[in-house]
Amino acid sequence: xxxxxxxxxxxxxxMTNKKSLKCEQHMGHRAMYWYKQKAKKPPELMFVYxxxxxxxxxxxxxxxxxxxxxxxxxxxxxxxxxxxxxxxxLCASSQDVxxxxxxxQYFGPGTRxxxx
Amino acid sequence: ELKVEQNPLFLSMQEGKNxxxxxxxxxxxxxLYWYRQDPGKSLESLxxxxxxxxxxxxxRLMASLDTKARLSTLHITAAVHDLxxxxxxxxxxxxxxxxxxGEGTQLxxxx
Numbered sequence: 001x002x003x004x005x006x007x008x009x010x011x012x013x014x015m016t017n018k019k020s021l022k023c024e025q026h027m028g029h030r031a032m033y034w035y036k037q038k039a040k041k042p043p044e045l046m047f048v049y050x051x052x053x054x055x056x057x058x059x060x061x062x063x064x065x066x067x068x069x070x071x072x073x074x075x076x077x078x079x080x081x082x083x084x085x086x087x088x089x090l091c092a093s094s095q096d097v098x099x100x101x102x103x104x105q106y107f108g109p110g111t112r113x114x115x116x
Numbered sequence: 117e118l119k120v121e122q123n124p125l126f127l128s129m130q131e132g133k134n135x136x137x138x139x140x141x142x143x144x145x146x147x148l149y150w151y152r153q154d155p156g157k158s159l160e161s162l163x164x165x166x167x168x169x170x171x172x173x174x175x176r177l178m179a180s181l182d183t184k185a186r187l188s189t190l191h192i193t194a195a196v197h198d199l200x201x202x203x204x205x206x207x208x209x210x211x212x213x214x215x216x217x218g219e220g221t222q223l224x225x226x227x
Contacts, residue, residue: 042204042217043159056214090158104149105215107159 003027004108006091012114015081021111023074023091031096032074033105034066037088049074050096081115088112118143118209122218130226132194137221139188139205147208148181148188149215152201159204163190195225 004025013019023032031050035043048056049068057066063085065077074091092105119142129135139148147166151159163172165181165188172179176199178191188205202222206215 040202040220040222042220045214048214088156104161104164106161107151109158112156 004091004093004106006089006108006111008111009109010112010114012116013078013081014116015083017081018077018079020078021076021089021091021113023076023093023108024072025093025106025108026072027093027106028071029093029095029106030071031094031103032068033092033094034064034074034076035090035092035107036085037090037110043090047076078113081113083115086113086115118145118207118216120205120207120216120218122203122205122221124221125219126222126224128224128226129192129195131196134194135192137190137192137203137205137223139190139207139218141186141188141207141216143186143209145183145186145207145209149206149208150179150188150190151204151206153204153220154201162203192223197225197227199223200225 007022033048034046036046037043045058046060047066052068063080067075088110090110091108094105095103121140123138149164150162152162153159163179168183170181176193181188200223202220204217204220206217208215
C-alpha cells in the first residue's frame with residue numbers, strides 16, 4: 001500500500017473557526033511532512049516529523065499547529081486563519097533514518113482550504 | 117542556501133515532437149526527484165535519481181542526472197496530449213530531510 005490519505009478534500013472556514021486537517025499512511029514510514037501550495041507555485045515545506053517528533057518547523061505562524069499522535073497519523077490544527085492562508089495543503093511521508101536523510105516522498109491528494 | 121532552477125517555466129509543444137526540461141541546482145546533492153502534477157491534483161512521483169549518471173525511462177519520459185554539472189534533464193519523446201501537466205524537480209540537500217523544489221514547468225501538448 002503506497003497510499004497517503006488526507007481528509008477532508010475541501011474545507012471552507014471563517015477566520016474565527018478552528019478546524020483540523022488529517023493525514024494517514026500505512027507504509028511504515030517514519031517521516032511525515034506538511035506542505036502548503038499556492039496556485040502555480042511549488043509546494044512549500046511547513047513541518048517535518050521524524051519518529052513522531054517535530055524535527056523541522058519552517059517558521060510557520062502559530063495559527064498552524066501540527067500534531068503527530070502516532071507513526072501513521074499527522075494532523076494540522078488550524079485556528080484564526082487569514083484569507084491568504086487559502087491554499088492546497090499536502091501531506092507526504094517517506095522512509096527516514098537517523099541523521100535525517102530523506103527518501104522518496106509520497107504525497108497525499110491534498111486538502112483544498114478556503115478561508116473566508 | 118540550496119536553489120533549484122527549472123527551465124523553461126512554460127512549454128507549449130505539438131504532439132509528436134521532442135523536448136527537454138532542465139533542472140539546475142546550486143549545491144552538492146546526489147538525490148534528485150521528478151514529480152508530475154495535474155491541475156488541482158497532488159504530486160505524482162515520476163523518477164528518483166540517486167547517483168551521478170543515473171538514467172531512468174518510463175514511457176515517453178526519460179530523466180538523467182549529472183551531479184558534477186548539478187544538472188538533471190527530463191526528456192520528452194514524441195509528446196502526446198496526456199503528458200500535459202506541471203513537472204517539478206526537487207533536490208534533497210545532502211545534510212537534511214528537506215526537499216527543495218524548482219518552480220515547475222507547465223507543459224501543454226497541443227494536438
